[in-house]
Amino acid sequence: MRLYQYLLFEKKLSKNSMRRLIRSNAIRLNDQIVTDEAIEIDGWLHQLMIYDEPCQLIRHSYYMMNKPKGLISATEDKKLPTVCDQFSEKIWPIGRLDRNTEGLLLLTDNGQLSFRLPLPKYKVEKVYRVKVNGLLTANEVEQFARGIEFYGGIYCAPAKLEIIDANQNESEARVTITEGKFHQVKKMFLAVNLYVTYLQRIQYGPLKLGYDLQPGEFRALSIDEIKMLWDCAQLQY
16 A cells, blocks of 8 residues: 555545645654655554554555466456455455466555566566476577567567476476566477476565465465565565
């Protein structure tokens, strides 16, 4: 939530009253004078004071899910189960994993964070474990490092391909990307004439999928993990 949203809708201030408070240095966030009405605030990370009186801030929701195959990355769907069906509060996924991809998915009700994190400008790394139906070689590693061009002329930023195991029938690798184009990893391999048979996201930014979460399970993020994501999105706390 932005500071001005809190002051206008939670504290019921007028725009003029809000701006007078800011101009008079009456608002402090984590003991720092606030001059930017658009700053993002969250009760997990911030203490807000107005004329030295503490304010009760809303705490956003932040979750990590081990998404299983079969769920779609949406808030609701008329026909198919979604990643949000198990949650009582209104949240949404940060980015997307397609229906047949599994692994680490982040969910939140923080609009600014969910908007910023997938943007290529912030270069947040997403790491995938992938299996393909053929041989991976140093040639594909070099192609990924240069940047893959999809059929149709869409160009991907350079990516890191690390071969784990390779033979003529099947290869396993780890792929690191900083974008989030539609079906990007699968299309990257199609561009080098290989078909993805298994895809799992194992890391998003600094957060890694651990053995504590079985497919379909989720947990709330810790304060330290929330701070890591705010750092990735260059949000102030």
